[in-house]
Amino acid sequence: MKKRKFGLALSMFLAAGTILGACGSDDADTSDSGEGGNSGEESGGDFTVSMVTDVGGVDDKSFNQSAWEGLVAFGDENGLKEGTDGYNYFQSASDADYVTNINTAVRNDFDLVFGIGFLLQEAIEQVAAQQTDTNFAIVDSVGKGDNVASITFKEHEGSFLVGVAAGLQTKTDKIGFVGGVESDLINKFAAGFKAGVEAVNPDAVVDIKFAGSFGDAARGQQMAAAMYGAGNDIIYHAAGGTGNGVFTEAKNLKKQDPEREVYVIGVDRDQAEEGALSADGKDYNVTLTSMVKRVDVAVQDISKRAMDGDFPGGEVIEYGIEEEGISIAETQDNLSQEILDEVADYEQKILDGEIEVPSTLE
Secondary structure (H helix, E strand, O other): OOOOOOOOOOOOOOOOOOOOOOOOOOOOOOOOOOOOOOOOOOOOOOOOOOEEEEOOOOOOOOHHHHHHHHHHHHHHHOOOOOOOOEEEEEOOOOOHHEEEHHHHHEEEEEEEEEEEEEHHHHHHHHHHHOOOOEEEEEOOOOOOOOEEEEEEEEOOHHHHHHHHHHHHOOOOEEEEEEOOOOOOOHHHHHHHHHHHHHHHHHOEEEEEEEOOOOOHHHHHHHHHHHHHHHHEEEEEEEEEHHHHHHHHHHHHHHOOOOOOOOEEEEEOOOOOOHHHEOOOOEEEEEEEEEEEOOHHHHHHHHHHHHHOOOOOOOOOEEEOOOOOEEEEOOOOOOOOOOHHHHHHHHHHHHHHHOOEEEEOOO
């Protein structure tokens, strides 16, 4: 497997293993066990941390899963066990579960509670205002409250880089983008991607569509079928669990015609594994590359700071290429060296300030 690392090496702390936990914890004890502490002065064995997923679920192979992997790695590094005495997650089946799950985490006395995704912002703010002795963190949004840390990313920068790869790889000059819920956040992905494609291939057309959900794989497959049918040979998804359907459709098409060039660009994690398939006795992979958003790194970082008594309540922490929170995936089997060199060149231009990547479609 061909790999190439863009950017500086992560520190040993940030690069710790990210193995997905084996079982869910949406059935944690909901009895009222007192207020959560926020002193951050406990030893690793006393500190507790949990996260509440959005509707994509902890095993969405994308955003939520990356966050959980970061929490598992943090727990492993600090001798914590999965459960109410260490680290845990609460899975949301619908948006109606957000406040309930966050309150459940507080009642279980977790010192720090993460809300994974901008859809949880309102719920985090509501509970944080009532539970001032607990620390909270919201990912992908800016929340109010002195006990709320806001974690954001420069998704447009990483999306620009995979856009460069797509613009150079396409044979049809038709490229698709499937977003989850249309919002300022997902528009950052779309805007950066479109700019990256156009920077290297002004003849290419980027078809931008939104599914209206982060947890509807069937809808994702339906949209992908229409896009591939219209001649798009690459689709970048920023749709969480909905994006799993994009992979399903691409793999089905590849199985039907192994000679057909059809690709998916993954998001949040290195999604090479999601693109693997076999056809006519040969192995293929429809994942062109992925825009890696190190939610796991951010979760580890903020958890460590909270445990050490340095919780950044009321602050906005942003991770981009420079902070090694954004990159293209290390797995690059489907990219030529020429494309990789071009991507690296544009990455350096972003770091040097020569290119300012747009964060809105306008």
